[in-house]
Amino acid sequence: xxxxxxxxxxxxxxxxxxxxxxxxxxxxxxxxxxxxxxxxxxxxxxxxxxxxxxxxxxxxxxxxxxxxxxxxxxxxxxxxxxxxxxxxxxxxxxxxxxxxxxxxxxxxxxxxxxxxxxxxxxxxxxxxxxxxxxxxxxxxxxxxxxxxxxxxxxxxxxxxxxxxxxxxxxxxxxxxxxxxxxxxxxxxxxxxxxxxxxxxxxxxxxxxxxxxxxx
Amino acid sequence: xxxxxxxxxxxxxxxxxxxxxxxxxxxxxxxxxxxxxxxxxxxxxxxxxxxxxxxxxxxxxxxxxxxxxxxxxxxxxxxxxxxxxxxxxxxxxxxxxxxxxxxxxxxxxxxxxxxxxxxxxxxxxxxxxxxxxxxxxxxxxxxxxxxxxxxxxxxxxxxxxxxxxxxxxxxxxxxxxxxxxxxxxxxxxxxxxxxxxxxxxxxxxxxxxxxxxxx
DNA sequence: GTCTATATGGCGATAGAC
DNA sequence: GTCTATCGCCATATAGAC
Numbered sequence: 280x281x282x283x284x285x286x287x288x289x290x291x292x293x294x295x296x297x298x299x300x301x302x303x304x305x306x307x308x309x310x311x312x313x314x315x316x317x318x319x320x321x322x323x324x325x326x327x328x329x330x331x332x333x334x335x336x337x338x339x340x341x342x343x344x345x346x347x348x349x350x351x352x353x354x355x356x357x358x359x360x361x362x363x364x365x366x367x368x369x370x371x372x373x374x375x376x377x378x379x380x381x382x383x384x385x386x387x388x389x390x391x392x393x394x395x396x397x398x399x400x401x402x403x404x405x406x407x408x409x410x411x412x413x414x415x416x417x418x419x420x421x422x423x424x425x426x427x428x429x430x431x432x433x434x435x436x437x438x439x440x441x442x443x444x445x446x447x448x449x450x451x452x453x454x455x456x457x458x459x460x461x462x463x464x465x466x467x468x469x470x471x472x473x474x475x476x477x478x479x480x481x482x483x484x485x486x487x488x489x490x491x492x493x494x
Numbered sequence: 495x496x497x498x499x500x501x502x503x504x505x506x507x508x509x510x511x512x513x514x515x516x517x518x519x520x521x522x523x524x525x526x527x528x529x530x531x532x533x534x535x536x537x538x539x540x541x542x543x544x545x546x547x548x549x550x551x552x553x554x555x556x557x558x559x560x561x562x563x564x565x566x567x568x569x570x571x572x573x574x575x576x577x578x579x580x581x582x583x584x585x586x587x588x589x590x591x592x593x594x595x596x597x598x599x600x601x602x603x604x605x606x607x608x609x610x611x612x613x614x615x616x617x618x619x620x621x622x623x624x625x626x627x628x629x630x631x632x633x634x635x636x637x638x639x640x641x642x643x644x645x646x647x648x649x650x651x652x653x654x655x656x657x658x659x660x661x662x663x664x665x666x667x668x669x670x671x672x673x674x675x676x677x678x679x680x681x682x683x684x685x686x687x688x689x690x691x692x693x694x695x696x697x698x699x700x701x702x703x704x705x706x707x708x709x
Numbered sequence: 710g711t712c713t714a715t716a717t718g719g720c721g722a723t724a725g726a727c
Numbered sequence: 728g729t730c731t732a733t734c735g736c737c738a739t740a741t742a743g744a745c
Contacts, residue, residue, distance in 0.1 A: 287710080287711095302520070303518060303521070303601075304521075305518060305520040306518075306519075309738070309739065309740090310738075318711075319711075319712065319713085320740080321711075321712070321740085321741080321742095322710075322712080323739095323740095324739080325711080326710095328740090329740075330738090330740090382600075385658060386518075389597050389661055390521075392662055392665060395662055396662060396665040396666060399662075399666065400666070406666045406667050410667065425681060425685045426678055426681070428667050428678060429678075429685050429686075431667065432652065432656050432663070432682070433655075436654060436655030436656075437651045438651075439655060440647045440650055440654060440655070441647050441651075443600060443658070444650070444654075446604055446607035447603045447607055447610055447611060448643075448647070450607060450608075450611040451611060451615070451621045452621050453643070463641055463643060466640060467644060467647075470637070470640045470644050473637060474637075474644075502728080523719090524722090525719090525720075525721095533729075534729075534730065534731080535720090535721080536729075536730070536731080537729060537730080538722095540728070544721080544722080545720095545722090
């Protein structure tokens with residue numbers, strides 16, 4: 280495994296990633312991957328026996344790049360506001376650098392949820408502890424009769440939506456203006472953090488529910 | 495076009511919808527659609543000349559079923575809290591009845607955004623008016639230096655996330671317990687509405703003079 | 710390691726009988 | 728309208744020379 284082979288292999292994974300993201304597993308063509316990598320189909324099968332295995336390699340690499348950072352981001356955070364802050368910052372930054380990741384990821388979520396769950400749970404992420412932590416540290420303003428999972432769904436949903444719905448959302452609410460949408464995404468991190476920062480700071484027992492800018 | 499033909503045609507669209515939802519346009523097989531419909535491939539091409547046209551028919555039907563209701567839901571709503579209430583109720587109810595719609599829809603968003611945008615804008619939905627209305631009626635608690643699109647992204651994201659991320663989210667945070675997740679989804683409508691209800695109660699009364707615009 | 714050439718199979722689509 | 732049979736193509740995968 281010399282330097283040349285490494286280069287070719289990495290080149291393949293790089294362009295395969297692009298094609299898989301654009302077309303999905305079924306829509307991707309080995310020919311197109313070979314063309315973009317400047318090689319031929321036979322060489323693809325030399326490095327990765329099959330299309331499926333190539334896809335696995337690509338997906339594994341992507342996951343292994345993002346997940347440790349993410350796990351580190353949410354680990355050892357002892358209060359909810361800080362956790363949210365870290366989460367929002369990390370996610371928005373990551374998605375802006377990898378705009379097509381959500382599409383790629385959600386495709387797999389539906390085609391291969393078991394593998395993804397397995398990969399994720401292999402990391403130092405413990406959902407039960409996370410939930411327990413959330414439940415005990417959620418501020419008084421959070422209605423205790425509701426599951427803490429709602430909080431996770433809220434934050435993740437608000438972070439994800441502009442990216443996963445981008446092609447349509449940009450067309451409808453930004454006249455398909457690429458630059459305007461990027462400005463929207465840029466300011467969104469600040470917006471979310473400012474909107475969420477009050478959470479946990481002011482505990483007013485008289486209020487059942489604080490206004491939505493907490494969330 | 496007698497009753498028998500109608501039945502066959504509708505049966506095809508019904509099962510085609512299922513297969514397209516499960517596998518996507520590229521992943522779907524005409525053979526599988528024919529099998530599930532209890533007919534053969536040739537008959538598929540008799541009713542719909544090509545796979546693409548079959549897909550168009552399916553997609554158009556889905557859109558035409560949901561969009562008018564949705565447009566009606568958000569039309570003639572004159573204040574933001576009521577709009578959010580209607581939106582959340584409608585969306586959660588719809589998604590619970592059509593759990594795989596988000597997957598289907600988001601696949602198309604990336605493969606064919608223009609067609610979807612065209613279909614949506616053909617309805618009586620006017621994004622510009624909607625934004626203008628939002629901007630003028632957003633309560634004081636909403637930081638005015640931010641775009642009103644954030645509010646839309648927030649509500650949509652929070653509604654969508656549990657459905658579009660379900661296969662993974664259910665595995666990780668609900669031990670893949672189907673019934674528990676359904677209870678989570680059921681209570682989520684109440685949760686979101688209760689969480690969002692404070693929004694707009696503090697807004698400036700001077701802005702309420704205008705009669706309601708269509709969105 | 711990289712190539713050309715080819716095998717193999719599957720898929721969309723059509724022809725034509727009934 | 729519905730079927731059987733088949734065409735033609737294209738994609739994955741392999742064989743084998745260099």
